[in-house]
Amino acid sequence: MIKGRDKIRxxxxxxxxxxxxxxxxxxxxxxxxxKYPIIVAPHxxxxxxxxxxxxxxxxxxxxxxxxMDKQKIEPGKIYLAPANYHMSAEPxxxxxxxxxxMRLSSRPSIDITLSSVGELYGEGTLGILLTGAxxxxxxxxxxxxxxxxxxxxxxxxxxxxxxxxxxxxEITKIDYVKSIDDIIKILQSVNR
Amino acid sequence: xxxxxxxxxxxDKLIEDLKYRCRIDLKSYSKGALKRIVGGFMDSHxxxxxxxxxEIVTDNIGKRGEFMKALVPNKTEFFRDPGVWSYLETELxxxxxxxxxxKILDLGCSSGEELLTLSILCxxxxxxxxxxxxxxxxxxxxxxxxxxxxxxxxxxxxCENNIGRFKQGxxxxxxxxxxxxxxxxxxxxxxxIKTQVFDITLGRAFDQFDIVFCRNVMxxxxxxxxxxxxxxxxxFTKKGGMLFMGVQEDLTHSFYNRDFECLSxxxxxxxxxx
Amino acid sequence: MIExxxxxxxxxxxxxxVVATVRRNFGFEFGDYAVSSFKRRVERYLGLKGMQVxxxxxxxxxxxEVFEEFLKEVTVNTTELFRDPGMWEVxxxxxxxxxxxxxxxxSIWHAACSSGEETMSMAIxxxxxxxxxxxxxxxxxxxxxxxxxxxxxxxxxxxMRQYEKNYKQSGxxxxxxxxxxxxxxxxxxxxxxxxxxxxxxxxxxxxxxFKKFDLILIRNVLIYFNMELQGKVLTNINNALNPKGxxxxxxxxxxxxxxxxxxxxxxxxxxxxxxxxxD
Numbered sequence: 001m002i003k004g005r006d007k008i009r010x011x012x013x014x015x016x017x018x019x020x021x022x023x024x025x026x027x028x029x030x031x032x033x034x035k036y037p038i039i040v041a042p043h044x045x046x047x048x049x050x051x052x053x054x055x056x057x058x059x060x061x062x063x064x065x066x067x068m069d070k071q072k073i074e075p076g077k078i079y080l081a082p083a084n085y086h087m088s089a090e091p092x093x094x095x096x097x098x099x100x101x102m103r104l105s106s107r108p109s110i111d112i113t114l115s116s117v118g119e120l121y122g123e124g125t126l127g128i129l130l131t132g133a134x135x136x137x138x139x140x141x142x143x144x145x146x147x148x149x150x151x152x153x154x155x156x157x158x159x160x161x162x163x164x165x166x167x168x169x170e171i172t173k174i175d176y177v178k179s180i181d182d183i184i185k186i187l188q189s190v191n192r
Numbered sequence: 193x194x195x196x197x198x199x200x201x202x203x204d205k206l207i208e209d210l211k212y213r214c215r216i217d218l219k220s221y222s223k224g225a226l227k228r229i230v231g232g233f234m235d236s237h238x239x240x241x242x243x244x245x246x247e248i249v250t251d252n253i254g255k256r257g258e259f260m261k262a263l264v265p266n267k268t269e270f271f272r273d274p275g276v277w278s279y280l281e282t283e284l285x286x287x288x289x290x291x292x293x294x295k296i297l298d299l300g301c302s303s304g305e306e307l308l309t310l311s312i313l314c315x316x317x318x319x320x321x322x323x324x325x326x327x328x329x330x331x332x333x334x335x336x337x338x339x340x341x342x343x344x345x346x347x348x349x350x351c352e353n354n355i356g357r358f359k360q361g362x363x364x365x366x367x368x369x370x371x372x373x374x375x376x377x378x379x380x381x382x383x384x385i386k387t388q389v390f391d392i393t394l395g396r397a398f399d400q401f402d403i404v405f406c407r408n409v410m411x412x413x414x415x416x417x418x419x420x421x422x423x424x425x426x427x428f429t430k431k432g433g434m435l436f437m438g439v440q441e442d443l444t445h446s447f448y449n450r451d452f453e454c455l456s457x458x459x460x461x462x463x464x465x466x
Numbered sequence: 467m468i469e470x471x472x473x474x475x476x477x478x479x480x481x482x483x484v485v486a487t488v489r490r491n492f493g494f495e496f497g498d499y500a501v502s503s504f505k506r507r508v509e510r511y512l513g514l515k516g517m518q519v520x521x522x523x524x525x526x527x528x529x530x531e532v533f534e535e536f537l538k539e540v541t542v543n544t545t546e547l548f549r550d551p552g553m554w555e556v557x558x559x560x561x562x563x564x565x566x567x568x569x570x571x572x573s574i575w576h577a578a579c580s581s582g583e584e585t586m587s588m589a590i591x592x593x594x595x596x597x598x599x600x601x602x603x604x605x606x607x608x609x610x611x612x613x614x615x616x617x618x619x620x621x622x623x624x625x626m627r628q629y630e631k632n633y634k635q636s637g638x639x640x641x642x643x644x645x646x647x648x649x650x651x652x653x654x655x656x657x658x659x660x661x662x663x664x665x666x667x668x669x670x671x672x673x674x675x676f677k678k679f680d681l682i683l684i685r686n687v688l689i690y691f692n693m694e695l696q697g698k699v700l701t702n703i704n705n706a707l708n709p710k711g712x713x714x715x716x717x718x719x720x721x722x723x724x725x726x727x728x729x730x731x732x733x734x735x736x737x738x739x740x741x742x743x744x745d
Contacts, residue, residue, distance in 0.1 A: 046350075047274075047357060049439075049458075069411045069441045070418065082440050084272075088224045091200055094415065096222050097440040099272075099408040100229070100265040115196050116224050143196050215671065215695055238513040244506075254538065256690055332689045336718060389720065391693040 002176060004150055005190045009124030010036050010073075012117040014110035014140060016043040016132030018160030020052075022180050023130070027060035027078060029184045034062055034191050038078045039089065041113035043106055043132065046084040053080055069097040081108035088116035104136040114140025118147045125149030126190065128183060132164030142172035152176045152183060195231030202242045203227050209246040214256060216249070218263070220393040220417040225265075233262045257333050264334045265412065267305040268347055270312075270364065271354035272407075273439055276459045277313060278358060283434075284314065287402060288322045294402040297428060299392060300409030301327030304338035304385070310405075311381040312367050320384055326401075328390035335387040341377040348375060393417050397427035404429045407460075408438035422446035426464065435462040474512040476505050480520040484508060487524045492533055495624045495651045507540040514539070545583045545686070546628060547590075547621070547642075550717055551635035553737035558591055558637060561712050561739065565680050566597045573677065577670060577684040577703060579605035582616025582660075584683060589659040590645055594638065598659070604677065606668030617665045619655040621646075626653060670699045675706040682707055686716035700724050704742070713740040 015023060019042060030038075044052060056064045056078075065071075066082040072094050073079070081087035085097040086109050103109040110129075114137060118125045127144035129137045131154055141151050151174045156162035158179050168174060178186065200223060210216040218226060230245070237255070239245045249256045271277055287294050298307045307327040314320040329335050348364070355364045368375045390398065392406075393413065406425055410418050426448045429435050435452060437460040443449035452462035481504060488494045496504075508523075517523055526532045548554050565572045576585045585605040592598040607613050621629075626642070633642040646653040668675070670687070682703055688696050700721055707713055713730060715738040721727050730740040 047353070067440070068444070069438065070415055085440055088228075090222050090224045090414070092223075092415065096224055096411055097438075098225050098265070098411045099267065099438070100225070101268055111196075112228065119200065139196055215691060217692060238510050253690065260690065330692060332718060332720070388722075389693060389696075394692065394694045 002150060002186055002189065004123065005186075005192075007123050008036060008126050008150070008190045010117055010121040011038045011126045011128065011187065011190075012114055012144070013038065013040045013128045013130065014042070014114055014132075014137040014164075015130030015154075016106075016110070016134065016136065016161075016164055019130040019132060022154075024056055024059045025180060026184055026187065027056055027062065027064065030061050030187060031191055032061040033076070034187075035075055036190070037073045037075055038062070039073070039087070039095075039113060039117050040078060041081045041087060041108045041110045043110070043136070044081075044083050044108070046107070049083045052083075056080065067095045067097070070094050081113060083108075086112045088112050089120040090116070091120060093120070104134055106134070106136050110137035111140040115143035118144035118149050121149065123148035126152065126186075128152045128154075129165055129168050130154045130180075131159035131161055133161040134163060135167040137164050138167035138171050141168040141174065145172045145174075150175050152178060152186060154183065155179050195235050198227055198231045198234070198242065200227065203230065206230065206242040206246060209242075210249065213246055213250045216256075216260065216263075220413055222412060222414045225412050229263060229265060233259060260331050261334050261337065264300075264302050264329060264331060266303040267301075267408070268303075268350075269354060270305050270309045270347075270351040271358050272306070272309075273459060274354055274358035276436065276439075276461070277309065279456065279459060279461060280310075280313060281317065281359075284323070285317055285319060288319045291402065293322045293324065295324045295399070296326065296403040297399075297401040297405065298325070298327045299390070299404060299406040299425070299428065301329055301338070301387075301405075302334065302409075303343070304341075305343070306405060306407060307338065307385055308341070308377050308381055311385055312377075314384075315381060323384075324386070325384060326386045326388055328388045330389070330391035330394075332389050335389065338385065338387060339382060341379070341382045342371075342374045343377070345370065345373055345375050392421050392424060395424075397424060399428075400430045400433070401428055402430055402433045403436070404433065405436045407436055408441070410441055411438065419446070422448040426451045429464040431464055431466060433464050435464065436460065437462070474509060474518060474520075476509045476512070476520060478505070481505060481508065483520055483524060484527070487527050488533065491528055492530070493624075494533075494537075495622070504540065511536060511539045545580050546625070546632060547583045548587045548629060548632035548636045548638075549583070549685075550737060551632045551637075553714065553717070553739075554587060554591065554632075554636035554638075556734050556737055556739060557588075557714075558595065561681070561733075562591065562595055562597060565712070566595070566600060569600075571600050571602055572597070572681065573602045573679045573708075574604070574681045575675070575677075575679040575683070575706065576603070576605040577668070577682055578687040579607045579616050579665070580612050581621075582612075582619070582665075583621070584685065585616060585663060586619065586621075586655055586660065588683075589663065590633075590642075591636075591638070593645075593659060594640055603663045604679075605663055605665050608667060608669050610667050613665050613667055617660070619657055619660055620649075620652050621655070623648060623651050623653050670702065671695055675702060677706065678708045678711075679706055680708050680711045681714070682711070683714045685714060686719070688719050688721075689716065696721075697724055704730070707742045709742055709744050711742050713742065714738065715740070 053066050062078050064078040067079050088096050090096050125144050145151050153165035153168050153174050155177050156165050207218045249259050301307045314323045352364045355362045368377050439460050453465055455461045455463050485496050579585050592601050630642050646655045729743045733739045733741050
């Protein structure tokens with residue numbers, strides 16, 4: 001269904017305003033034997049540490065984890081960036097959670113997560129950017145594209161707020177512009 | 193702004209260059225974080241590439257100092273994780289009542305936000321003369337910044353927000369003076385803080401403390417360099433003393449987790465058993 | 467988001483314009499700057515400030531604040547003659563008279579002499595005290611260019627106003643200008659001051675100092691080393707210091723954490739003067 005799907009080794013998803021129910025929907029539709037790690041950076045409130053992950057775990061067919069610093073990335077797990085931390089994939093295959101300054105008023109920063117995964121997994125990266133109200137994530141998608149990964153954004157026409165996917169489309173090549181249902185189909189198709 | 197076009201291969205070469213040319217050793221960092229730190233420095237100083245960075249840092253001692261300070265990321269928030277401070281609000285007077293005086297170490301205190309938060313808390317509790325506060329950081333240059341007590345006003349909102357959650361009606365402006373782009377923490381909160389040059393990847397425990405803070409410091413170390421630090425944390429903590437780590441850090445990587453009992457899973461507060 | 471931080475290309479004619487503006491507005495003389503590195507630094511400054519053309523900079527350079535910031539960006543930081551005048555007062559009034567009170571030679575090591583300002587200040591002070599003939603001075607730096615510069619005894623004329631001020635504040639009663647002549651945009655210090663000084667390159671971390679000294683100055687160097695290297699350097703320095711000898715560090719530097727501290731007694735805390743008690 002998508003080119004290069006045989007090379008996929010990791011999925012990374014970013015999203016802001018309005019993306020939370022969509023993430024829930026995506027996680028609910030994944031096969032329970034999904035082979036790759038899914039690394040997720042949502043914009044989230046810094047003082048709401050609880051509830052988010054519990055709600056996602058209720059729906060998800062895979063385990064959703066807010067990782068600890070230096071936790072190893074394992075296949076078939078969903079890693080959610082915790083409140084008030086930047087989450088990035090380190091070159092030796094673990095996640096690091098750092099507290100440096102916000103980027104584009106965001107911590108977690110989608111750019112930081114997306115770009116680090118893009119660099120670690122190269123052409124094995126499937127980057128997905130959902131609805132959102134600022135430009136965070138656009139540069140992350142560019143890094144994924146520059147490193148040979150596959151870039152997918154939610155079709156702006158279906159977004160609650162379309163700034164995020166549109167900004168990515170402005171600065172880099174986006175391979176697929178899809179509705180949520182089609183994004184789910186892509187994820188199901190890469191799990192072969 | 194972070195520079196995203198710096199490659200890991202360029203970073204590796206830069207690490208070698210800086211070590212050779214001006215003896216700045218960056219081997220202990222986790223690479224991803226280091227790349228963002230270095231990229232951010234290059235952006236803010238309009239430096240075109242890693243070679244130019246190495247050149248500038250080598251031949252301009254002032255820039256070298258600025259770079260070294262940038263290598264220690266700022267902590268950026270006062271009263272980060274309000275629950276931690278609520279916990280200490282009851283715990284500190286208890287410990288002081290029991291022991292008379294206590295010693296607190298902030299290991300890797302960076303720009304001093306948590307150290308100053310501790311100082312503010314002690315003043316509000318009226319125990320500032322009973323608590324010895326020591327902050328350590330690897331570069332003297334960074335520690336010198338604390339004595340200025342100045343922070344970017346951009347951080348004010350999150351400080352107000354945090355303190356409001358720590359204590360209803362508390363007002364961060366009581367502790368500071370606004371000076372346009374920066375705010376200055378009142379001198380009395382700075383005066384009783386001592387500092388000590390110390391590198392957690394190199395040194396041995398120089399003393400033992402009733403409370404050790406090492407929050408969000410290890411995340412900038414790579415796995416190999418982080419491991420020995422757990423022993424150091426244990427060595428620094430008195431028997432029966434407490435260790436505070438970042439809320440997304442824990443001791444499970446470590447053999448020395450046997451030395452500690454977890455008092456709060458949520459806030460990563462540990463008590464040393466032996 | 468990354469702004470396009472493309473450097474604005476600067477021509478040599480542009481540089482001449484900048485130099486002339488600064489001269490006109492502040493009476494400041496850049497002297498002989500190395501064109502390529504000066505150009506690069508000006509370009510970087512333009513980029514940093516988001517200025518598009520050199521005229522923007524020349525306009526901005528009417529303000530003293532902008533000028534000072536610009537200077538900091540485009541010049542490589544160097545030290546000053548009689549930097550920290552209070553420290554020189556302590557040396558002049560207390561330490562040097564004590565060291566030279568016997569009729570013996572006294573050995574002094576400037577362990578990171580940079581472009582030689584501190585060594586020159588020492589030579590001037592010793593001459594004024596009448597001790598220069600009895601001093602054996604070694605001045606070292608890791609950078610060969612710096613050592614060469616130090617040996618030349620040449621300094622930028624525009625800096626003299628600050629140096630003069632430092633000199634007076636250090637409690638000196640003479641005139642700094644008695645020790646130099648103007649040569650264009652530079653000043654040439656009396657070479658008799660430094661003719662007997664041994665200048666050489668020396669790596670504080672890797673090289674071993676076999677000589678022993680009665681006074682060692684190593685100021686504002688340790689802060690640029692990490693703890694491990696500081697420890698190494700301090701040990702080496704301590705070994706090169708005679709018992710009852712003096713060590714002077716930068717005002718911001720501390721050694722209280724280091725074991726070398728055990729045999730060093732702080733004589734002056736403000737200016738970080740230590741005396742070695744025993745070997």
